[in-house]
Amino acid sequence: xxxxxxxxxxxxxxxxxxxxxxxxxxxxxxxxxxxxxxxxxxxxxxxxxxxxxxxxxxxxxxxxxxxxxxxxxxxxxxxxxxxxxxxxxxxxxxxxxxx
Numbered sequence: 001x002x003x004x005x006x007x008x009x010x011x012x013x014x015x016x017x018x019x020x021x022x023x024x025x026x027x028x029x030x031x032x033x034x035x036x037x038x039x040x041x042x043x044x045x046x047x048x049x050x051x052x053x054x055x056x057x058x059x060x061x062x063x064x065x066x067x068x069x070x071x072x073x074x075x076x077x078x079x080x081x082x083x084x085x086x087x088x089x090x091x092x093x094x095x096x097x098x099x
Contacts, residue, residue, distance in 0.1 A: 001019075001022050001023050001076075001077065002019045002022060002023075002077070003015065003018035003019055003021075003022050003071070003075045003076070003077075004074070004075060004076070004077050007057065007075050011048060011051070013038060013040050013044055013045065013048040014048045014051060014052055016037075016038045016040075017034060017038055017045070017048055017049065017052060017058075017069075018052070018057065018058075018071060018075055020034060020037040020038060021034075021058065021069060021070065021071040021075075022071050022075060022076050022077070026070070027068070028061065028068030028069055028070040029068060029069055030066065030067065030068055030069070031045070031049075031067075031069065034049075034069060049069065056072060057071065057072050057074075057075055058070065058071055058072060058075075059072065
């Protein structure tokens with residue numbers, strides 16, 4: 001599952017984080033799990049998390065010695081909402097090349 005369309009006009013790493021968190025559901029992800037899912041270095045990930053936190057799009061919770069990052073409810077699509085259509089191969093190439 002992907003984050004709502006209105007939250008996709010952000011840096012690629014921020015969108016990747018939101019998508020990973022939304023896909024994980026209500027259980028959240030640790031920073032290490034996010035790093036593996038997003039495949040970015042820790043400094044880039046930290047900067048993106050700080051930006052998302054500043055914009056109140058994520059929250060951080062600690063329980064039982066485990067700290068997890070959760071998406072804000074407004075980022076998660078409603079269950080009945082149609083999923084965003086996957087782009088074509090040409091769209092993927094354009095995005096990759098920054099066109």
